[in-house]
Amino acid sequence: MSRFRDTLVRGEFVVTGEVAPPHGTDYSAMRESVRKLAPLCHALNVTDNQGATLHLSSLAASKVVLDSGGGCEPIFQQTCRDRNRLALQSDLLAAWTLGLENVLVVTGDDPRGGDHPKCKGVFDLDSTQLIEVTASLNAGIDMNGSKLDGGTGFYIGGALFPEAEPWEIQMERALGKIEAGAEFFQTQAITDIDKFARTVEALRPTGVKIIAGVLLLKSPRVVRFINENLAGLMIPDHIADRIARAEKPLEEAIALATEQVRELAQIADGIHIMPLGADDAVGRILEGAGIPTPNA
Amino acid sequence: MIITKPRDWNRIRANLAEVGARSVFIMGCGQCATTSKTGGEPEVLAAKATLEADGFAVAGWAVGEVACHLGGTRLDMRKHAGLLEAADAVLVLSCGAGVQTVAESIAKPVFPGLESVFLGNVIRHGVFEERCQMCGDCVLDKTAGICPVTTCPKGLLNGPCGGMWDGKCEVLTDRECTHVKIHRRLAEQGRTRSGALAPKDYSAKLKPGSVNLRETKGSGGGPR
Numbered sequence: 001m002s003r004f005r006d007t008l009v010r011g012e013f014v015v016t017g018e019v020a021p022p023h024g025t026d027y028s029a030m031r032e033s034v035r036k037l038a039p040l041c042h043a044l045n046v047t048d049n050q051g052a053t054l055h056l057s058s059l060a061a062s063k064v065v066l067d068s069g070g071g072c073e074p075i076f077q078q079t080c081r082d083r084n085r086l087a088l089q090s091d092l093l094a095a096w097t098l099g100l101e102n103v104l105v106v107t108g109d110d111p112r113g114g115d116h117p118k119c120k121g122v123f124d125l126d127s128t129q130l131i132e133v134t135a136s137l138n139a140g141i142d143m144n145g146s147k148l149d150g151g152t153g154f155y156i157g158g159a160l161f162p163e164a165e166p167w168e169i170q171m172e173r174a175l176g177k178i179e180a181g182a183e184f185f186q187t188q189a190i191t192d193i194d195k196f197a198r199t200v201e202a203l204r205p206t207g208v209k210i211i212a213g214v215l216l217l218k219s220p221r222v223v224r225f226i227n228e229n230l231a232g233l234m235i236p237d238h239i240a241d242r243i244a245r246a247e248k249p250l251e252e253a254i255a256l257a258t259e260q261v262r263e264l265a266q267i268a269d270g271i272h273i274m275p276l277g278a279d280d281a282v283g284r285i286l287e288g289a290g291i292p293t294p295n296a
Numbered sequence: 297m298i299i300t301k302p303r304d305w306n307r308i309r310a311n312l313a314e315v316g317a318r319s320v321f322i323m324g325c326g327q328c329a330t331t332s333k334t335g336g337e338p339e340v341l342a343a344k345a346t347l348e349a350d351g352f353a354v355a356g357w358a359v360g361e362v363a364c365h366l367g368g369t370r371l372d373m374r375k376h377a378g379l380l381e382a383a384d385a386v387l388v389l390s391c392g393a394g395v396q397t398v399a400e401s402i403a404k405p406v407f408p409g410l411e412s413v414f415l416g417n418v419i420r421h422g423v424f425e426e427r428c429q430m431c432g433d434c435v436l437d438k439t440a441g442i443c444p445v446t447t448c449p450k451g452l453l454n455g456p457c458g459g460m461w462d463g464k465c466e467v468l469t470d471r472e473c474t475h476v477k478i479h480r481r482l483a484e485q486g487r488t489r490s491g492a493l494a495p496k497d498y499s500a501k502l503k504p505g506s507v508n509l510r511e512t513k514g515s516g517g518g519p520r
């Protein structure tokens with residue numbers, strides 16, 4: 001059974017991180033990330049062709065994370081962009097068979113923004129529908145209503161966007177995902193604590209666990225890149241200026257992330273750290289914020 | 297209406313060269329391609345000039361009434377039988393359906409002169425937008441008359457996706473997110489959506505579609 005789920009259900013604060021499978025078959029760099037992050041995290045998200053760019057499949061890479069041991073579990077990601085309902089269900093069955101117990105279901109970025117812009121986006125299902133299908137596989141039934149020879153037992157997560165307006169629509173969407181079977185949410189990077197707090201408040205009655213995203217804004221260049229290229233995220237001026245004015249941007253980014261984690265820890269069920277390659281900073285952030293690390 | 301756009305001229309020239317055509321007959325379409333300004337008389341004449349500038353002879357030309365209408369197109373072709381006789385190939389400035397109708401009406405090589413791009417709504421003169429993909433399983437009843445299958449670039453039934461920001465679409469950033477629009481229009485009408493829309497039934501759009509109103513037996517010849 002998913003220890004990640006058990007930890008959240010027990011009401012303990014969790015830390016999740018993120019690793020990217022390689023653009024190819026050599027996953028030594030990813031394993032190095034896992035080596036650094038696993039001791040600090042309860043679970044590691046393994047992204048699925050992130051940014052609509054080609055990477056080793058999340059399925060294989062999640063298995064690598066699982067096998068690396070140390071008590072940190074993978075969160076297998078599934079995007080709706082690349083597969084139809086047969087392939088999605090088949091991959092979910094495969095994931096469960098391989099021992100992957102946590103899944104995060106996302107829509108996926110539009111292919112036109114990725115490295116294969118001429119490809120056909122599939123989007124046979126949307127993320128709410130795929131959450132519902134995953135819940136159904138957990139009940140031992142496929143999308144067609146047929147009984148499976150052995151179902152799954154996934155801990156099912158979805159993405160949550162507390163800062164994107166109109167907020168009411170985001171809440172309606174989140175409730176739809178919960179109704180479909182989402183038991184935890186991981187959010188986009190939080191830059192406005194008040195908006196996050198009202199989101200948690202609104203969803204609290206459902207019992208869903210909410211893990212707040214924290215992005216390490218390593219440099220002014222990273223901030224610019226996010227604001228210009230990443231959909232669904234905007235770094236506000238006061239934060240951008242703080243990084244831009246800093247003598248040592250990385251140190252400032254660590255200080256900022258530490259403050260954010262400290263504040264979010266009061267409200268969220270966990271944090272999801274995205275260090276953008278600066279894996280060594282994660283331990284410092286957690287220590288600075290007084291967050292105990294699970295597997296160190 | 298079927299919206300078409302001009303096809304890359306190099307491809308057309310290569311097609312004609314492939315069959316060694318020296319003389320070409322040009323066929324336009326009086327309906328969609330005329331409204332799209334891609335296959336009406338002015339465009340047919342422009343194609344004629346381009347062909348001639350490239351050293352081809354133009355045996356003749358016509359703008360048929362409706363290129364995708366088999367009976368009408370056969371009549372049109374018969375009318376120009378003499379000129380067609382002199383041509384080595386036919387270039388059709390219509391949608392792909394029209395090209396196929398012409399190809400069915402004559403034994404000579406027939407080539408598309410346009411690209412068919414979408415079923416378009418005429419927003420105003422010369423402005424066309426895709427609003428329907430003819431999916432065979434319409435959800436407009438649930439979506440306040442706004443089609444997410446077509447107007448959400450990802451075709452999501454339940455949105456918005458994570459890329460929506462300030463009500464704007466992730467992909468077409470100058471446009472409102474379809475799902476925000478749907479939500480607003482439903483709210484304006486005092487309606488809410490109960491639950492998520494179920495996955496689409498893509499079998500409703502099995503290819504190739506066919507309707508035969510002359511069928512008397514069975515279900516009455518609905519789309520399949």
Ligand code: SF4
Nearest residue numbers: 428429431434435443
């Ligand atoms: S739901 Fe299907 S039939 Fe209805 S408008 Fe959209 S594409 Fe057309």
Ligand code: SF4
Nearest residue numbers: 448455457465466473
């Ligand atoms: S922002 Fe809205 S319209 Fe644009 S792709 Fe996402 S869900 Fe579709």
